[in-house]
Every structure is written in C-alpha cells, then in structure tokens.
Amino acid sequence: MKELISKATELAEILKKQEKVLIVSHIDADGITSASIAKKALEDFGIEAKVKFVKQLQKFEIEKIKDENEFVWFTDLGSGQLSNLKDLEFIITDHHFPEGKHERQLNPHDFGMDGSIDMSGAVATLIVANRLSCDERLAELAIVGSVGDLQDSRFGKLVGFNRKLLQFLNGTLVEIQKDVRFFGKQTRPIAKMLEYSIDPIIPGLTGDEASCVRFLSSLGIDPWVRWIDISREEKRRVVSAIVRHCISFGLGYDEIKRIAGECYILLRNPEGCEKRDAMEFSTLLNATARYGEAEIGMAVCFGDEKAFSRARTLLQNHRRNLANGLRTVEEIGIRELKNIQYFHAGKEIKDTIIGIIAGMCLARNPKKPIVAFAESENGIKVSARATYKLVDSGLNLGKAIKASAEAVGGSGGGHSVAAGALIPYGSEEKFLKILDETIGIQIQKSTLSMSSPP
Known part of the structure; x- marks a missing residue:
C-alpha cells in the first residue's frame, strides 16, 4: 500500500508542473468516469484540461495524440501500449494487464493486485486525482466506474482496493444493499424491468411483456409499480419465483447467480433516478460512449441536466440494440x-x-x-x-x-x-x-x- 500511495504522489507531482493536460480515455463507463475524475481534479488545481476518447489506443490514434504536442494523462488505457508511447510526455492510470512496468504508470498489476477485480481505471485515476482535489464526488464516480467495468461480477460484490474505497464511503455517500441486479429497479415498472432483462436472459420472460405481466400477477404483485416501491417480502417472493422459473428452464448456476448480489446506492441522487444506482448509472454512461457521445456521459458526471436527458434517449436506443444483437446471434x-x-x-x-x-x-x-x-x-x-x-x-x-x-x-x-x-x-x-x-x-x-x- 505504501508503494502505491508513493507512486500516486509521484505522478500527482508531475501533473502539478503542467499548465495544460490532454486526457486520453476509453469509450466505456470506466473510461468516462476516469476522464471525468481526471478533468475535475486538474481544473480544481488550476490546470487546463481537455479530453479525447478513443475506442482503442491503436498506432494511428497515438500519432494523432503526438500531433497535439501536449502532456498526456492516459486513463483506463495505455498500459498495454507502453512501447508505442516513447515519444510522448505522459502518465498512465490504468488497470489492464501491462506490457511492463513504467516509472510513470500506476497500475494495480504492478502492486500485486488483479486489475479485473481489485481496481478499475477510475479507482486508479482517483488515487492520483485525490492529490489534486478534495471533491468527494470523484470517489462516487470511481465506484460507478468499477461497477461499469463489472469488477463486482466474480463475487457478486466489489473486492480488493474497490472494497476499501466502498467501505470508506459506505453510510455517507454510498449505501450497500443486497438486491436484484436488473436494470430498471429505480425507474421502470417491474414488468418492463423483467421484459428488458438481458443479463441474464430469463427464458419465457425476456422480450415478452404479456408473460411478465402474467408472471407477476400470479404472485400477487402489481406489474406496473417500480421495484423500489414494493416491500421486502414482495421482493423475496419475486426473486424466489424467478429462480424457480430459471431452474425449470434449465439455466445453470453461473446464470442464476447473476440475478442478485450487492447493489450500490449513491445517496446524493434522488430515488427513481438512473443516477441513484451505480449499475444503472454505469449503464447510462455506457450508452453514451458506445454511440460516439462519450462527452455527453462526461457532462452527466458533472451534473448537466440537458446531457442527462440526451443520455436517457441514448440508453433506450442502447437497450433496443442489445436485444436486437442477441436475436442476430441466434440467427447466425x-x-x-x-x-x-x-x-x-x-x-x-x-x-x-x-x-x-x-x-x-x-x-x-x-x-x-x-x-x-x-x-x-x-x-x-x-x-x-x-x-x-x-x-x-x-x-x-x-x-x-x-x-x-x-x-x-x-x-x-x-x-x-x-x-x-x-x-x-x-x-x-x-x-x-x-x-x-x-x-x-x-x-x-x-x-x-x-x-x-x-
């Protein structure tokens, strides 16, 4: 831990000497939250910052970055392309498996951790950013980044350094709850939450509104209220019925266990809003990134309501495309x-x-x-x-x-x-x-x- 903190301090000191910084980040929820954390921290410290999002750090992208002739902060990428960055002035806060060690890199793998479960790109970025800014909201975004990167999928909860951060925030900015892990708990009628469930797919329910309505009605549950509006006992009844339903269709343990686990509630945000639940927030950000509008996602992280409205529209499109994509795979x-x-x-x-x-x-x-x-x-x-x-x-x-x-x-x-x-x-x-x-x-x-x- 001392070595990690020492490296973060060292990289922060390098940043403090810059007048301008180009942040280069990945187009997903972890990348957007990483870039948002970096940008806010730099600006709080009085350093001018701009952001560039890329799908992958290919050689042609690196050449474009070189043409900018600016100091670069790579967030949520860069560790796998170290040999191609020789002509750049940079630091890296990444969690992907690195090409090797580097004096200007903070990566969990360099400190005996697993970057797929112990620390996201956003958390790696936060560790450096905290030496530039004391804004508590940056830590919330780091949790969203970790959940968006599915760092909680192996054990149904965040572990490693992610856990340390979560425990620090628990009860003040974040609340840990045991709940279903479906998208739409905060915002959709339960029938719609089940109809649009694609991770996992629920045979006989996913994609079939009428079946979802019948399923819930048979349990004495109003299909048109939100998940957050029903009692704990009603939730238990629904979850038990879903598990029995999945078993009857032959789903295995790996699929069924995805139904429930830890969920992370962001207490600053109001109930009934996508930004209230870390998983829903990360899905919203992914929807902006995957359709070439990562800047909209970053604006959402900064509280822009107009951007939030646009992100919700992109999210509806994203969920449709995922459902259509699954049908395409079935066909081919x-x-x-x-x-x-x-x-x-x-x-x-x-x-x-x-x-x-x-x-x-x-x-x-x-x-x-x-x-x-x-x-x-x-x-x-x-x-x-x-x-x-x-x-x-x-x-x-x-x-x-x-x-x-x-x-x-x-x-x-x-x-x-x-x-x-x-x-x-x-x-x-x-x-x-x-x-x-x-x-x-x-x-x-x-x-x-x-x-x-x-």
Missing part, C-alpha cells in the same frame, strides 16, 4: 472449435457493443471462452469473454488475444477474463486458429502443473 449461430466458441456479426452488430453481447452469450455456454467479431472502420473488432472458472483453469484471455492479434498484424490485450483486439480484414480464420491453439496450451500447462508431484 455460435460455432465451436476445440477450445473456444465464436460468432461473426459482420456489420449486423455495432463494433462498440459487440463485447457486451459476447458477454451475454457466454452465460448460455460458459464452458469455453467466447470470441466475437464485428466489422469496424479500421479493421475487424475482436471481443473475447470468459468465466473466472476458466481463468482458474489457466486461461488468460488478455495474453492470448494480444499474442494472436500481433501474429496476424493486429494489436490487442486486456484482462484474463475479458480482452479485445483490432485485426486486419480477412485475417479472422488465421486468428482463430492461433487463438484456439494458444488457449489450449494455456489450459494444458495449468493442468500439467496441477497434476505434477510437489
């Missing part, structure tokens, strides 16, 4: 190789949401990592997702995706459980062959290691 089908499963969406699914859809599809068959392809402006976007059970068996998607992408002339990386890449058009088949072999070797090595005598 998921193919299996020896060690992986995959689908190619072409232009049918937007490259900025292909990873979300891949994660949803994984829940249906969690025995193999899933790889999804979508066409993008600069090549083929690759998104890969896996379970922590697979990671425990030796899988490291970040390393496997990075090596396989580079072997076909692309670039990529990420976490052990989630990773992405950009590869040249037409290289998908070769990429899949290399990736399938690489993952097979990872798991085989782990199996041999565990079976060998001490």
Whole structure:
C-alpha cells in the first residue's frame, strides 16, 4: 500500500508542473468516469484540461495524440501500449494487464493486485486525482466506474482496493444493499424491468411483456409499480419465483447467480433516478460512449441536466440494440472449435457493443471462452469473454488475444477474463486458429502443473 500511495504522489507531482493536460480515455463507463475524475481534479488545481476518447489506443490514434504536442494523462488505457508511447510526455492510470512496468504508470498489476477485480481505471485515476482535489464526488464516480467495468461480477460484490474505497464511503455517500441486479429497479415498472432483462436472459420472460405481466400477477404483485416501491417480502417472493422459473428452464448456476448480489446506492441522487444506482448509472454512461457521445456521459458526471436527458434517449436506443444483437446471434449461430466458441456479426452488430453481447452469450455456454467479431472502420473488432472458472483453469484471455492479434498484424490485450483486439480484414480464420491453439496450451500447462508431484 505504501508503494502505491508513493507512486500516486509521484505522478500527482508531475501533473502539478503542467499548465495544460490532454486526457486520453476509453469509450466505456470506466473510461468516462476516469476522464471525468481526471478533468475535475486538474481544473480544481488550476490546470487546463481537455479530453479525447478513443475506442482503442491503436498506432494511428497515438500519432494523432503526438500531433497535439501536449502532456498526456492516459486513463483506463495505455498500459498495454507502453512501447508505442516513447515519444510522448505522459502518465498512465490504468488497470489492464501491462506490457511492463513504467516509472510513470500506476497500475494495480504492478502492486500485486488483479486489475479485473481489485481496481478499475477510475479507482486508479482517483488515487492520483485525490492529490489534486478534495471533491468527494470523484470517489462516487470511481465506484460507478468499477461497477461499469463489472469488477463486482466474480463475487457478486466489489473486492480488493474497490472494497476499501466502498467501505470508506459506505453510510455517507454510498449505501450497500443486497438486491436484484436488473436494470430498471429505480425507474421502470417491474414488468418492463423483467421484459428488458438481458443479463441474464430469463427464458419465457425476456422480450415478452404479456408473460411478465402474467408472471407477476400470479404472485400477487402489481406489474406496473417500480421495484423500489414494493416491500421486502414482495421482493423475496419475486426473486424466489424467478429462480424457480430459471431452474425449470434449465439455466445453470453461473446464470442464476447473476440475478442478485450487492447493489450500490449513491445517496446524493434522488430515488427513481438512473443516477441513484451505480449499475444503472454505469449503464447510462455506457450508452453514451458506445454511440460516439462519450462527452455527453462526461457532462452527466458533472451534473448537466440537458446531457442527462440526451443520455436517457441514448440508453433506450442502447437497450433496443442489445436485444436486437442477441436475436442476430441466434440467427447466425455460435460455432465451436476445440477450445473456444465464436460468432461473426459482420456489420449486423455495432463494433462498440459487440463485447457486451459476447458477454451475454457466454452465460448460455460458459464452458469455453467466447470470441466475437464485428466489422469496424479500421479493421475487424475482436471481443473475447470468459468465466473466472476458466481463468482458474489457466486461461488468460488478455495474453492470448494480444499474442494472436500481433501474429496476424493486429494489436490487442486486456484482462484474463475479458480482452479485445483490432485485426486486419480477412485475417479472422488465421486468428482463430492461433487463438484456439494458444488457449489450449494455456489450459494444458495449468493442468500439467496441477497434476505434477510437489
């Protein structure tokens, strides 16, 4: 912990010497909250700051950044591209698996932590930002970033350094509750909350309003009130019925356990608002980022009501696109190789949401990592997702995706459980062959290691 704090202080001192800083961040909820934290902290300290959002830190993006000729603060990205940043003056606050150690980098992996569960990009950024600003709202945004990055998915709650921050805020700015993890608890009628449930998908209910109404009515629950408006006993009744319903349709433990867990209530925000619940807030931010309007998401973080209205419109569109994307995958089908499963969406699914859809599809068959392809402006976007059970068996998607992408002339990386890449058009088949072999070797090595005598 001392080394981490020392590094944060060291990076903050570098920032304090700058007159202007260009913040470069990722287009997702973690990236938006990271950039918002960095921008507010710099401005509070009297440093001029502007923000640039990118899908991935590709070489062509780095060249554009170099042309800006400014000091750069990379948030929620940068650690996987260290070798390409040599000609830049910068600091990095990131949580993705790093290419190596660097004196101007704060990354949880450098301090013995796991960047996929212990610390998000937003929390890494907050640790430095706190040396520039005392604004308590920045810590709230960091929790939203961690939840948006699904750092709570492995254990159904935030752990590691995320937990330390949460415990510090608990009871004053944030309240920890045990509840369902569906989107819409704060804002939608329960029937609509269930109808639009896509993580997990509830067979016979997701996408069918009439079935949701019948299901709730059979339990004596008014389908048209919000989840936050019913009693604790009524909530228990609904959750128990949903679990029984899912079991009757053959859903496995990995899917059913996603129904409930810890939820984080942001006490400054009013009930019935998307910004009241960290998961709903992060989903709202994701909706702005995935459709090229990350700046709107950042404005929402700063309390802009006009931006909030626009974000809600984008969110409605985002939920529709996710539902349509799942239907597209059902139509094109998921193919299996020896060690992986995959689908190619072409232009049918937007490259900025292909990873979300891949994660949803994984829940249906969690025995193999899933790889999804979508066409993008600069090549083929690759998104890969896996379970922590697979990671425990030796899988490291970040390393496997990075090596396989580079072997076909692309670039990529990420976490052990989630990773992405950009590869040249037409290289998908070769990429899949290399990736399938690489993952097979990872798991085989782990199996041999565990079976060998001490």
